[in-house]
Amino acid sequence: MTIRTAADVDVLVVGAGITGIYQLYRAREAGFSVQLLEAGSGVGGTWFWNRYPGAQFDSESYTYGYLFSKELFDEWEWQEHFAHQPDIERYLNHVVDRFDLRRHIRFDARVTSAAFDESSSTWTVVLGDGSRVRARYLVAATGVLSVPYFPDVPGREDFGGEQHHTGLWSVAPVDFAGKRVAVVGTGSSGVQIVPVIAGEVASLTVYQRSANWCTPLNNAPISPEEQAELRADFEALCETLNTSASGFLHLPHDRATSDDPVDARQAFFEKMWNSPGFTKLTSNYTDLLFDAAANAEWCEFIAEKIRSIVDDPDTAEQLTPKDHRYGEKRPPFVTGYYEAFNQPNVSLVDLRETPILRVTEAGIETADGVRELDMIVWATGFDFGTGALLRMGIRGRGGLALEDHWADGPTTFLGVQTTGFPNFFFPGGPHAAAGNNPRYNGYQVDFITDTLVEARDRGCDVIEVDPAAEERWTSMVDQWAEMPPSFGEKSYYFGTNIPGKPRRYLLNAGGRPKFLKEVDRVRRTDYQAFRLSRSVEPAPTPAPR
Ligand SMILES: Cc1cc2nc3c(=O)[nH]c(=O)nc-3n(C[C@H](O)[C@H](O)[C@H](O)COP(=O)(O)OP(=O)(O)OC[C@H]3O[C@@H](n4cnc5c(N)ncnc54)[C@H](O)[C@@H]3O)c2cc1C
Numbered sequence: 001m002t003i004r005t006a007a008d009v010d011v012l013v014v015g016a017g018i019t020g021i022y023q024l025y026r027a028r029e030a031g032f033s034v035q036l037l038e039a040g041s042g043v044g045g046t047w048f049w050n051r052y053p054g055a056q057f058d059s060e061s062y063t064y065g066y067l068f069s070k071e072l073f074d075e076w077e078w079q080e081h082f083a084h085q086p087d088i089e090r091y092l093n094h095v096v097d098r099f100d101l102r103r104h105i106r107f108d109a110r111v112t113s114a115a116f117d118e119s120s121s122t123w124t125v126v127l128g129d130g131s132r133v134r135a136r137y138l139v140a141a142t143g144v145l146s147v148p149y150f151p152d153v154p155g156r157e158d159f160g161g162e163q164h165h166t167g168l169w170s171v172a173p174v175d176f177a178g179k180r181v182a183v184v185g186t187g188s189s190g191v192q193i194v195p196v197i198a199g200e201v202a203s204l205t206v207y208q209r210s211a212n213w214c215t216p217l218n219n220a221p222i223s224p225e226e227q228a229e230l231r232a233d234f235e236a237l238c239e240t241l242n243t244s245a246s247g248f249l250h251l252p253h254d255r256a257t258s259d260d261p262v263d264a265r266q267a268f269f270e271k272m273w274n275s276p277g278f279t280k281l282t283s284n285y286t287d288l289l290f291d292a293a294a295n296a297e298w299c300e301f302i303a304e305k306i307r308s309i310v311d312d313p314d315t316a317e318q319l320t321p322k323d324h325r326y327g328e329k330r331p332p333f334v335t336g337y338y339e340a341f342n343q344p345n346v347s348l349v350d351l352r353e354t355p356i357l358r359v360t361e362a363g364i365e366t367a368d369g370v371r372e373l374d375m376i377v378w379a380t381g382f383d384f385g386t387g388a389l390l391r392m393g394i395r396g397r398g399g400l401a402l403e404d405h406w407a408d409g410p411t412t413f414l415g416v417q418t419t420g421f422p423n424f425f426f427p428g429g430p431h432a433a434a435g436n437n438p439r440y441n442g443y444q445v446d447f448i449t450d451t452l453v454e455a456r457d458r459g460c461d462v463i464e465v466d467p468a469a470e471e472r473w474t475s476m477v478d479q480w481a482e483m484p485p486s487f488g489e490k491s492y493y494f495g496t497n498i499p500g501k502p503r504r505y506l507l508n509a510g511g512r513p514k515f516l517k518e519v520d521r522v523r524r525t526d527y528q529a530f531r532l533s534r535s536v537e538p539a540p541t542p543a544p545r
Pocket of ligand 1: 014015016017018019020021037038039040044045046047048050055056057058059064109110111112141142143144145146167189388391392427428435436437438441
């Protein structure tokens with residue numbers, strides 16, 4: 001059965017990141033007409049905007065890429081276990097061309113408003129250039145880390161040199177040679193860029209608000225033997241990824257800290273330190289995130305590593321976190337970060353001791369005076385979770401603004417829909433999961449697509465979540481967020497990095513197992529979590545454009 005009413009397209013997707021591209025693919029495959037709107041001028045989302053030197057995966061490349069096509073998996077050779085941004089951007093462009101999706105994508109198309117028309121049950125979407133698209137279904141795959149955040153520092157606009165945000169990096173090459181550069185922020189992006197540019201710049205001042213527990217990424221090229229193994233083991237790889245709690249290949253450990261004597265614990269920690277990426281979180285001792293003493297022992301191991309790498313004891317001390325345990329914030333992974341502070345041209349400013357007072361035309365002023373600079377790199381993160389959705393001018397039933405509906409933080413069903421906004425979906429948005437993102441967002445896209453097909457099969461074209469289902473899911477998400485091993489107050493997962501943002505957990509701490517269990521329940525209960533109905537009036541036939 002085809003969709004009954006006229007609109008420009010059945011499905012309008014916003015965002016050409018890994019989630020939106022997959023939604024475009026799946027909806028087309030299911031027989032819907034689809035258009036994708038992207039604010040940027042190219043494909044990639046995160047991997048289009050974050051093109052700063054050193055930007056790379058913390059997920060293993062082959063676990064992050066799409067798994068829906070064995071042919072795609074076989075023909076694309078990742079060069080590194082943790083690919084860098086140019087390779088990731090190339091991959092996503094390859095996917096778009098490989099599956100002939102580019103002709104459905106409109107670039108430089110920022111959505112400025114989207115309103116639900118109750119009589120026709122369609123969405124009218126307005127773009128920055130004033131043009132409009134009417135769609136039956138609106139799927140905002142606008143990302144959780146797609147609105148860069150600049151701290152409210154006085155005088156930022158007065159600075160006479162260059163300024164860049166890591167999440168809004170220029171497509172034109174940025175020249176660091178011989179410049180006096182500041183990197184503000186030591187989260188995942190800041191710690192990636194510092195070691196890469198340290199050797200090029202005249203001086204590099206790193207402004208740190210809070211130190212993070214950084215451990216080595218341990219990246220390496222993928223050898224020809226490993227390439228062959230990956231292809232031979234594709235089915236097993238999918239099986240592990242699709243059943244793992246966080247979407248990684250790393251298997252959980254089977255021992256708690258206290259199961260091992262002290263010597264064995266040190267040897268195990270050493271093994272963790274030398275293991276790839278997120279292994280340190282997913283495959284560490286089972287009590288790491290539950291037992292304060294176990295966590296403190298691992299933290300002391302890292303602190304000792306920092307002291308052994310960084311020559312200056314005061315700098316080593318400043319680089320050692322004091323305000324949170326390991327895993328309470330998303331841990332960054334590094335290559336040569338601590339080592340960079342041994343270069344004579346690299347220095348650290350601890351903003352807890354000497355906060356930034358203002359940016360001046362010449363540089364950055366702290367209580368210690370002005371440091372003259374040619375360039376400031378803001379590695380200060382994002383308005384996480386809801387940032388993009390709340391800036392899209394989304395209006396649901398009765399003109400309800402999403403900003404008002406979510407004034408106290410997001411409420412959702414499965415992180416895909418919210419009441420009062422029929423036919424509107426947001427995979428990879430609030431209440432998505434931490435972990436290897438595509439291995440969660442992809443399931444959301446599959447679920448949304450299946451729901452669209454289910455509605456179509458029943459002759460329905462209005463899909464709206466049942467308020468009771470949303471309430472149940474949201475209260476579970478809020479409860480899981482407070483249960484151990486919860487992320488702490490300091491984590492941007494609670495939105496606390498943005499002044500004035502309500503403190504509410506923005507992901508699904510229950511992870512994939514809880515999500516998949518609920519999806520299964522929706523299917524078993526015949527989609528009762530949704531109200532599926534027929535629109536009252538057909539949408540007007542679109543005027544020729
Ligand atoms: C530096 C960095 C490294 C990361 N590393 C990892 C990693 O190793 N592993 C991992 O799992 N995750 C990682 N992430 C998280 C990453 O965001 C996700 O993995 C994934 O890229 C999200 O994809 P997405 O398609 O959902 O959103 P995005 O990739 O953010 O794409 C959203 C797109 O929507 C567009 N958009 C937003 N609003 C509008 C609008 N109003 N109109 C039109 N277009 C709009 C944006 O321009 C953007 O292109 C990283 C994030 C960053 C910033």
